[in-house]
């Protein structure tokens with residue numbers, strides 16, 4: 001689990017042209033401290049109910065638009081995870097596989113898995129591709 005300093009968090013915000021606020025720092029820190037994607041409710045719980053729902057939603061929106069987090073394909077509640085690709089404003093480049101664990105119900109971003117190149121039919125312009133695998137994650141396998 002990665003521990004990040006306050007300076008690193010501020011740095012991430014400024015790289016994405018966001019002003020630092022207490023909420024943003026707090027929310028960002030939680031994303032850095034979890035290896036799996038977080039739903040709004042999980043985030044709220046980890047924040048210790050320190051902020052109201054609207055503030056959290058707004059923060060998530062801002063982060064997604066800025067290219068700090070991306071939405072993860074999920075059957076239930078929307079989940080978000082940190083972007084590791086060089087995403088920026090309105091332009092996400094996360095092309096990785098997502099893994100849904102049927103045991104702990106968490107979703108993981110698998111960055112180092114090769115995604116096969118797909119030949120799309122003529123005249124189809126692809127904007128995003130989501131590949132999701134389902135199974136048992138490394139934490140539950142032991």
Ligand SMILES: [Zn+2]
Pocket residue numbers: 067068069070083084085087091092093094
């Ligand atoms: Zn992204």
Ligand SMILES: [Zn+2]
Pocket residue numbers: 101102103104105106136137138139140
């Ligand atoms: Zn699991």
Ligand SMILES: [Zn+2]
Pocket residue numbers: 070072081094096097098108109110
């Ligand atoms: Zn992801």
